[in-house]
Amino acid sequence: xxxxxxxxxxxxxxxxxxxxxxxxxxxxxxxxxxxxxxxxxxxxxxxxxxxxxxxxxxxxxxxxxxxxxxxxxxxxxxxxxxxxxxxxxxxxxxxxxxxxxxxxxxxxxxxxxxxxxxxxxxxxxxxxxxxxxxxxxxxxxxxxxxxxxxxxxxxxxxxxxxxxxxxxxxxxxxxxxxxxxxxxxxxxxxxxxxxxxxxxxxxxxxxxxxxxxxxxxxxxxxxxxxxxxxxxxxxxxxxxxxxxxxxxxxxxxxxxxxxxxxxxxxxxxxxxxxxxxxxxxxxxxxxxxxxxxxxxxxxxxxxxxxxxxxxxxxxxxxxxxxxxxxxxxxxxxxxxxxxxxxxxxxxxxxxxxxxxxxxxxxxxxxxxxxxxxxxxxxxxxxxxxxxxxxxxxxxxxxxxxxxxxxxxxxxxxxxxxxxxxxxxxxxxxxxxxxxxxxxxxxxxxxxxxxxxxxxxxxxxxxx
Amino acid sequence: xxxxxxxxxxxxxxxxxxxxxxxxxxxxxxxxxxxxxxxxxxxxxxxxxxxxxxxxxxxxxxxxxxxxxxxxxxxxxxxxxxxxxxxxxxxxxxxxxxxxxxxxxxxxxxxxxxxxxxxxxxxxxxxxxxxxxxxxxxxxxxxxxxxxxxxxxxxxxxxxxxxxxxxxxxxxxxxxxxxxxxxxxxxxxxxxxxxxxxxxxxxxxxxxxxxxxxxxxxxxxxxxxxxxxxxxxxxxxxxxxxxxxxxxxxxxxxxxxxxxxxxxxxxxxxxxxxxxxxxxxxxxxxxxxxxxxxxxxxxxxxxxxxxxxxxxxxxxxxxxxxxxxxxxxxxxxxxxxxxxxxxxxxxxxxxxxxxxxxxxxxxxxxxxxxxxxxxxxxxxxxxxxxxxxxxxxxxxxxxxxxxxxxxxxxxxxxxxxxxxxxxxxxxxxxxxxxxxxxxxxxxxxxxxxxxxxxxxxxxxxxx
Numbered sequence: 001x002x003x004x005x006x007x008x009x010x011x012x013x014x015x016x017x018x019x020x021x022x023x024x025x026x027x028x029x030x031x032x033x034x035x036x037x038x039x040x041x042x043x044x045x046x047x048x049x050x051x052x053x054x055x056x057x058x059x060x061x062x063x064x065x066x067x068x069x070x071x072x073x074x075x076x077x078x079x080x081x082x083x084x085x086x087x088x089x090x091x092x093x094x095x096x097x098x099x100x101x102x103x104x105x106x107x108x109x110x111x112x113x114x115x116x117x118x119x120x121x122x123x124x125x126x127x128x129x130x131x132x133x134x135x136x137x138x139x140x141x142x143x144x145x146x147x148x149x150x151x152x153x154x155x156x157x158x159x160x161x162x163x164x165x166x167x168x169x170x171x172x173x174x175x176x177x178x179x180x181x182x183x184x185x186x187x188x189x190x191x192x193x194x195x196x197x198x199x200x201x202x203x204x205x206x207x208x209x210x211x212x213x214x215x216x217x218x219x220x221x222x223x224x225x226x227x228x229x230x231x232x233x234x235x236x237x238x239x240x241x242x243x244x245x246x247x248x249x250x251x252x253x254x255x256x257x258x259x260x261x262x263x264x265x266x267x268x269x270x271x272x273x274x275x276x277x278x279x280x281x282x283x284x285x286x287x288x289x290x291x292x293x294x295x296x297x298x299x300x301x302x303x304x305x306x307x308x309x310x311x312x313x314x315x316x317x318x319x320x321x322x323x324x325x326x327x328x329x330x331x332x333x334x335x336x337x338x339x340x341x342x343x344x345x346x347x348x349x350x351x352x353x354x355x356x357x358x359x360x361x362x363x364x365x366x367x368x369x370x371x372x373x374x375x376x377x378x379x380x381x382x383x384x385x386x387x388x389x390x391x392x393x394x395x396x397x398x399x400x401x402x403x404x405x406x407x408x409x410x411x412x413x414x415x416x417x418x419x420x421x422x423x424x425x426x427x428x429x430x431x432x433x434x435x436x437x438x439x440x441x442x443x444x445x446x447x448x449x450x451x452x453x454x455x456x457x458x459x460x461x462x463x
Numbered sequence: 464x465x466x467x468x469x470x471x472x473x474x475x476x477x478x479x480x481x482x483x484x485x486x487x488x489x490x491x492x493x494x495x496x497x498x499x500x501x502x503x504x505x506x507x508x509x510x511x512x513x514x515x516x517x518x519x520x521x522x523x524x525x526x527x528x529x530x531x532x533x534x535x536x537x538x539x540x541x542x543x544x545x546x547x548x549x550x551x552x553x554x555x556x557x558x559x560x561x562x563x564x565x566x567x568x569x570x571x572x573x574x575x576x577x578x579x580x581x582x583x584x585x586x587x588x589x590x591x592x593x594x595x596x597x598x599x600x601x602x603x604x605x606x607x608x609x610x611x612x613x614x615x616x617x618x619x620x621x622x623x624x625x626x627x628x629x630x631x632x633x634x635x636x637x638x639x640x641x642x643x644x645x646x647x648x649x650x651x652x653x654x655x656x657x658x659x660x661x662x663x664x665x666x667x668x669x670x671x672x673x674x675x676x677x678x679x680x681x682x683x684x685x686x687x688x689x690x691x692x693x694x695x696x697x698x699x700x701x702x703x704x705x706x707x708x709x710x711x712x713x714x715x716x717x718x719x720x721x722x723x724x725x726x727x728x729x730x731x732x733x734x735x736x737x738x739x740x741x742x743x744x745x746x747x748x749x750x751x752x753x754x755x756x757x758x759x760x761x762x763x764x765x766x767x768x769x770x771x772x773x774x775x776x777x778x779x780x781x782x783x784x785x786x787x788x789x790x791x792x793x794x795x796x797x798x799x800x801x802x803x804x805x806x807x808x809x810x811x812x813x814x815x816x817x818x819x820x821x822x823x824x825x826x827x828x829x830x831x832x833x834x835x836x837x838x839x840x841x842x843x844x845x846x847x848x849x850x851x852x853x854x855x856x857x858x859x860x861x862x863x864x865x866x867x868x869x870x871x872x873x874x875x876x877x878x879x880x881x882x883x884x885x886x887x888x889x890x891x892x893x894x895x896x897x898x899x900x901x902x903x904x905x906x907x908x909x910x911x912x913x914x915x916x917x918x919x920x921x922x923x924x925x926x
Binding site: 357 | 667805853
């Protein structure tokens with residue numbers, strides 16, 4: 001019957017105002033109206049060979065007028081072409097769902113306790129099937145409504161910390177999340193899941209990796225690339241995987257869980273300091289950079305990578321939260337033609353740190369040297385990462401790097417530029433002593449830096 | 464005899480001052496002194512089974528005291544462990560090399576004419592075997608001395624345009640290179656090679672892609688990741704591949720040629736607007752992003768990708784050079800905690816363009832909205848690319864993107880952020896008309912933007 005995942009539409013300007021209802025317009029709107037079906041109604045779809053029952057969902061974007069979206073009983077949404085199907089209103093064939101609150105299962109003493117902390121983002125958004133409105137809040141009841149299997153994996157506690165788009169996260173939010181994770185662990189959680197928008201999930205994961213010292217349990221950040229009102233949303237599978245990892249993974253580290261591939265077969269947990277969003281829209285958007293992932297999850301089974309040296313679970317009493325981040329840190333990506341005077345206000349303004357995202361092994365144009373020297377002389381900490389992303393800075397090879405080292409620029413090794421930023425914010429939040437700053441920044445605190453790049457991606461040519 | 468490519472050393476601080484000679488120290492320095500051998504001398508190395516003759520090269524870095532580096536007659540350098548070898552001074556066994564100038568072959572009328580324009584960088588560096596000094600200049604004579612096979616591929620014309628480290632390239636250099644390429648094409652070159660440092664080679668390739676309108680022949684940028692004074696340098700193979708591509712490729716586009724893998728088997732030509740340096744040190748550092756490469760080169764044979772729609776060769780008279788770039792453009796990478804006031808000086812200073820490297824589908828924190836609105840109202844052009852690198856910006860999906868579109872931010876589609884920067888510099892160098900700026904920026908001028916991402920890297924989940 002032409003089930004098509006609702007994907008692959010090129011970006012289009014919003015169409016001019018046309019008649020639409022919860023995202024439906026044109027031919028498809030005519031069809032659903034002619035059948036007396038409204039968004040939120042139960043429907044039966046047949047094409048002579050197959051039959052599907054589900055709830056008619058709103059379209060989140062005005063994309064075409066050829067597909068309806070139906071939420072199936074397993075929680076997945078499918079897009080169905082209206083060519084050669086029969087659509088029926090099945091609203092009367094089944095009693096309405098019970099109130100969600102009624103479905104939260106009683107605690108099962110055999111299962112570990114997992115806390116889910118919600119911060120917003122696509123994964124936490126929920127569609128009101130009656131009105132089509134997207135609500136960014138996720139409650140325990142919402143969760144069990146969407147993914148009832150969570151109750152079979154662990155005893156779930158939930159906390160709505162805030163509901164923001166992740167591009168609006170700042171270090172204040174990192175601090176709140178770290179403190180909330182700590183509270184949950186002290187209250188007995190054997191693993192913590194943090195639902196988060198994917199845009200800055202890597203930055204937050206790095207922040208938690210530094211802020212949560214002597215972490216005793218896994219802390220798994222999870223997001224989704226398709227909101228639950230879109231067909232083939234990855235939200236449910238990712239959430240189940242995250243709860244499994246939080247409950248059963250042997251490592252006590254901060255991880256980022258997403259799809260391992262575009263298909264729904266395997267999930268992967270990246271180390272929090274090594275995870276980078278490397279694709280704008282794919283479900284497997286995140287990649288481990290310069291490092292192997294911590295684990296993969298197949299059929300709900302958490303398989304830790306045998307050759308990754310992870311921090312094992314420990315006693316909750318060991319946890320120490322150091323959640324202060326310095327906000328006056330700036331990241332400057334170098335590019336040809338970058339003009340020295342854009343540095344001036346940063347030095348004048350009294351920022352405490354600069355992360356240079358240089359080229360290659362850690363280079364910037366020599367016309368910036370004067371500004372960098374002045375920044376360091378005025379007491380700022382300047383570190384160097386590479387916009388190549390993969391590999392490590394090595395500032396001993398060429399004269400540019402050596403000169404910058406002489407000025408006092410601190411190389412970030414094989415840290416991601418984004419992790420170097422978060423780490424510098426954290427280090428400057430811990431101390432004002434320049435020797436201590438350098439010592440902390442160049443030490444491996446949370447798997448963010450290695451002596452040699454462990455994972456070469458199949459090559460033998462890395463350094 | 465323990466030939467080991469000199470690779471894979473972790474970055475190390477320069478050792479304290481120790482006695483050394485052209486990079487040799489300790490045991491190996493004792494050995495070469497005891498044999499009366501100096502750097503630059505011909506040597507014979509035997510281990511009872513094999514015999515190698517070559518020139519003792521300086522070590523570029525003080526790495527260990529266990530290896531000598533010998534340049535073999537084929538131009539390759541090898542590192543040789545001094546365990547269980549015999550080293551002999553073979554200085555007297557062969558007459559000194561003839562002056563390099565004498566070896567430039569006479570023109571072969573059967574071969575196409577290729578111009579090599581040198582701009583500096585690792586690939587153009589040459590070691591003076593007598594003194595150990597690295598000279599960044601490359602002349603025709605130097606070339607044939609290093610890679611005599613070039614004369615069998617094409618008739619080579621060379622031009623030393625400048626000798627700089629590529630991190631110091633600015634748009635003024637792009638203009639010079641474009642004009643030099645144009646001169647060479649008008650003088651009859653059937654292909655042009657530009658040797659370039661790898662750090663900013665992707666930016667320059669994009670710049671030439673826009674500046675050289677109606678290009679009639681291939682223009683191949685080529686670099687190397689290992690200078691020729693290091694064992695297993697990629698300089699010679701890359702240069703031969705670049706000359707082959709310039710001479711024989713069917714496409715008239717700007718390409719970037721480097722190793723396809725860490726091994727020496729295959730070279731690859733990336734489209735100039737899609738090439739990004741993705742590794743600090745690997746020989747296959749460059750990748751095509753959101754696009755297939757133009758061609759691969761195996762055993763000197765140029766194989767254009769059958770399913771890439773390339774611009775074919777044309778008449779030299781068609782070439783039009785539009786080499787003016789606006790310098791007052793800035794790239795700002797968004798990050799959590801970015802502070803709105805870092806925008807102020809950019810607006811005050813009267814920059815003409817801003818490339819925002821946003822998160823995900825094209826987002827920035829909403830606390831920057833006021834600054835972005837003010838920049839656009841003051842006449843600046845603001846475009847949005849994604850720091851995800853892979854995929855495309857789509858600003859219709861979330862409220863953040865829609866609000867930025869409403870302000871007048873121009874989405875960069877699936878352009879690399881670096882290409883978006885270069886393109887904006889070029890577009891603003893062509894026109895001051897805001898309608899025309901938007902039209903040029905969003906049009907596909909040199910394969911830099913596609914309606915749909917062609918190359919999904921094995922996934923089906925991209926948009």
